[in-house]
Amino acid sequence: MPGDRTFVIAGAGLAGARAAETLRAEGFTGRVALIGSEPEIPYERPPLSKGLLLGTAQRDDAYVHDRDWYAGHDVDLRTATTISAIDAEKHRVRLSDGDDLAYDKLLLATGASPRTLSVPGTGLGNVFSLRTLADSDRIAGAVNGATHLVVVGSGWIGLEVAAAARLRGATVTVVTPAELPLRAVLGDRLAEVFLGLHREHGVDFRFGARVQELRGGPDVAQVVLAGGATVNADVVLVAIGVTPNTGLADQARLPVDNGVLVDRQLRTADPDIFAAGDVANVDHPLLRSRIRVEHWDTARHSGPVAARAMLGRDAEWDRLPYFFTDQYDLGMEYAGWVPPGTEAQVVIRGDERGREFIAFRTVDGRVAAGMNVNVWDVTEQIQELVRAGLRGRTVDPVRLADPDVALTEVFA
Known part of the structure; x- marks a missing residue:
């Protein structure tokens, strides 16, 4: 009977919490167990590098639901607990507290972990990564107007923390092996927009630079670069990307390659095990490629898709990649x-010079992506242009560039 079934969710982040919410909203009356390694109830991560560091958001603003919601919806939320092993044949999981749970369906929403520097000195005080609420609290407590922050890495998290630190009065240096910030994601021209923004706010960049050592004691005091140059540092943020947490999938012998391999319904090779959020590498039906996206929007929407698929509903992941950032006065x-x-x-x-524009990236005359900077309420139109491009429709670049031409009238 449906009410006798147990669905277990490994990972109590945004994807896991939204999956639990959707199961109840869709009428599932069986047991829902939501297992999370952190002591916190499920929360969203964007405030960690934005509002919480700036002091413009409250801690409670990050939570997906308040604590009472889980008991009120009969969700067995277990925090500070992990699933240590999966017995897929017996449909059982072993928990870190020694308990065993039988499951009918299992969702892996285990997220990702920050990559670490493999250099001497990473164990010094005030060397941080940013992934959890506790990380954000520690960084907020360490960064002030007298701080010299060194950010290792020039991706989204690093630049968002750099912006927040500068707005708090700290001195900031970004150290990166890249030639431009965000170059791999945005390309040279759009990366220059963010470089100019941060330079205007006093951020120093060290491009083509690799960290050789962190020095100090007990707290970090210097970042030593390859070649011997040094940068003084009171705080170091290591923001060099994340690695998907595929350990459970590996242990269960599920196919893994840059994440857990899933089909368009977020189902793994085991028909009773699904994956969502940062850990899922999806066979995307529109993009006709495997893709793993680490951003908030994917966690927020893939959890519900997985939940509906677990219930046997007609659900598939066909959402286009989407992400956002807020840095200084740029959204x-x-x-x-x-x-x-x-x-x-x-x-x-x-x-473009006034940083109020839309930048389209086109491939063979088709819109592949669009980035709106301080221009709002156009995301749906941009996504429709991308979807049209995936169907083979080309655009007239002159009309596409003309603000007086509606985005619905730019096709060739």
Whole structure:
């Protein structure tokens, strides 16, 4: 009977919490066990590098639901607990507290972990990564107007923390092996927008630089670069990306390659095990490629898709990649996907120098992605252009660049 079934969710982040919410909303009356390694109830991560560091958001604002919601919806939430092993044949999981749970369906929403530096000195005080609420609390407590922060890495998290630190009065240096911040994601021209933004706010960049050692004691005092140059540091943030947490999938002998391999319904090779959020590498039906996306939007929406698929509903993951950032007075949304190694042309609509524009990345005349900077309420239209491009429709670049032409009228 449906009410006798047990669905277990490994990972009590945004994807896991939204899956539990959807199971109840869809009428599932069986047992729902939500297992999370952190002591916190499920929360969203964007405030960690934005509002919580700036003091413009409260801790409670990050929570997906308040604590009473889980008991009120009969969700067995277990915090500070992990699933240590899966017995897929017997449909059982072993918990870190020694308990065993039988499951009918299992969702892996185990997220990702920050990559670490493999250099001497990473164990010094005030060397941080940013993944958890506790990390955000520690960074917020360590960074003030007298702080010299060194950010290792020039991706989204590193730049968001750099912006928050500068707004709090700290001195900031970004150390990166890249030639431009966000270059791999945005390409040279759009990366220059973010470089100019941060330089205007006093951030120092060390490009083409690799960390050789962290020195100090007990707290970090210097970052030593390859070649011997040094940068003084009171706080170091290591923001060099994340690695999907595939340990449970590996142990269960599920196919893994840059995440847990799942089909368009987020189902693994085992028909009773699913994966969602940062850990899932999806066979995307629209992009016709495998893709793993680490951003908030994916966690927020893939949890519900997995929940409906676990219930046997007609659900599939066909959402376009989407992410956003807020840095200083710049707000940005990005939708779409340019395959790695693909040459894309950039078409600008609006005031690029004034940082109020939409930048389209086109491939063979088709819109592959769009980034709106301080221009709002256009995300749905951008996504429709991307979807049209995936269907083979091309655009007129002159009309695409003209703000007086509606985005619905830019096709060739």
